[in-house]
Amino acid sequence: MSVIEVKDLKKSYGKKDIVEALKGISFNVEQNEIFGLIGPDGAGKTTLIRILASLMVADSGSATVIGKDPKVDYQYIRNNIGYMPGRFSLYEDLSVKENLEFFATTFGTTIAKSYDLIKDIYQQIEPFNDRKAGDLSGGMKQKLALCAAMIHYPKVLFLDEPTTGVDPVSRKEFWNIIKGLNKHNITIVVSTPYMDEADLCDKVALMNNGEILGIDTPENVAASFNKKLYAVEVGGSNYHLIKSLRKYEFMDSVFPFGELLHYTDKRATDIKGDLKDFLEKEGYKNIFIQEIKSNTEDVFIRLMNAQKK
Numbered sequence: 235m236s237v238i239e240v241k242d243l244k245k246s247y248g249k250k251d252i253v254e255a256l257k258g259i260s261f262n263v264e265q266n267e268i269f270g271l272i273g274p275d276g277a278g279k280t281t282l283i284r285i286l287a288s289l290m291v292a293d294s295g296s297a298t299v300i301g302k303d304p305k306v307d308y309q310y311i312r313n314n315i316g317y318m319p320g321r322f323s324l325y326e327d328l329s330v331k332e333n334l335e336f337f338a339t340t341f342g343t344t345i346a347k348s349y350d351l352i353k354d355i356y357q358q359i360e361p362f363n364d365r366k367a368g369d370l371s372g373g374m375k376q377k378l379a380l381c382a383a384m385i386h387y388p389k390v391l392f393l394d395e396p397t398t399g400v401d402p403v404s405r406k407e408f409w410n411i412i413k414g415l416n417k418h419n420i421t422i423v424v425s426t427p428y429m430d431e432a433d434l435c436d437k438v439a440l441m442n443n444g445e446i447l448g449i450d451t452p453e454n455v456a457a458s459f460n461k462k463l464y465a466v467e468v469g470g471s472n473y474h475l476i477k478s479l480r481k482y483e484f485m486d487s488v489f490p491f492g493e494l495l496h497y498t499d500k501r502a503t504d505i506k507g508d509l510k511d512f513l514e515k516e517g518y519k520n521i522f523i524q525e526i527k528s529n530t531e532d533v534f535i536r537l538m539n540a541q542k543k
């Protein structure tokens with residue numbers, strides 16, 4: 235049996251202007267997996283996590299978490315899962331230690347009893363034990379929130395965008411922590427809008443607009459891009475370059491990717507020479523074209539474009 239089983243889950247908001255936040259989502263999460271919900275703002279990640287954490291009820295479909303229905307056995311679910319919401323939800327005017335003691339008491343436990351589980355993270359914030367939570371840095375706040383979410387030895391952890399707005403170094407540290415939780419037999423569902431974090435998960439669901447566009451290991455997702463992909467650069471305005479490439483009769487797709495453009499062609503052959511000729515005729519100089527490996531973001535953009543059609 236999977237730790238989480240979700241089947242055709244639907245949820246809408248509003249009465250007049252209805253927003254379909256989840257349009258029939260299905261997936262399973264296995265024991266000890268780090269399962270990533272990857273998608274932009276509004277994809278439905280928070281709604282999904284809140285339903286699974288028993289904080290919201292779905293309109294239809296079914297879900298089980300550790301074998302229980304969050305709608306029915308919500309007390310059991312709440313006692314056995316950890317939930318870290320997207321926005322900092324601890325008491326800003328309580329100190330680090332007071333916050334943790336508060337959450338420990340709520341679950342009938344103590345910091346000492348949970349120390350083995352939280353120690354790797356807690357040791358990083360312990361020097362600030364007496365500091366008010368509101369005065370911690372963004373990264374420290376996240377670590378405190380994670381400790382609080384784990385204080386009762388949960389079997390499943392739901393982390394809703396834990397790294398959003400956190401600096402890159404803290405983001406990396408946070409992921410090291412998440413990876414380290416594996417040894418404690420904790421199954422983790424983590425949502426993120428950052429595509430590069432997909433590679434850190436065991437399995438990912440690519441979400442957009444209330445739908446799952448694909449579920450697989452990050453390696454298989456990246457490999458599912460079944461076209462030759464090229465990086466194109468001319469050392470000038472990407473805006474004009476996109477406009478030129480969109481005129482090219484063999485253009486299949488083109489989109490900005492950092493400083494470069496990512497381009498696919500309707501032909502399966504190596505088109506570097508032809509494309510360079512075309513761009514030269516368009517008046518470009520210093521043309522750089524290289525075949526590259528696709529990543530999760532390339533696949534995501536392709537799937538989103540297909541979803542729009």
Ligand SMILES: Nc1ncnc2c1ncn2[C@@H]1O[C@H](COP(=O)(O)OP(=O)(O)OP(=O)(O)O)[C@@H](O)[C@H]1O
Pocket residue numbers: 247248253254255273274275276277278279280281282395
């Ligand atoms: N309480 C609400 N009332 C009306 N619409 C809502 C409500 N909560 C969410 N929505 C809408 O439902 C959709 C899914 O939102 P949700 O918060 O689940 O997505 P998300 O992927 O977590 O994105 P975000 O990072 O923006 O929270 C969005 O269109 C959002 O505007």
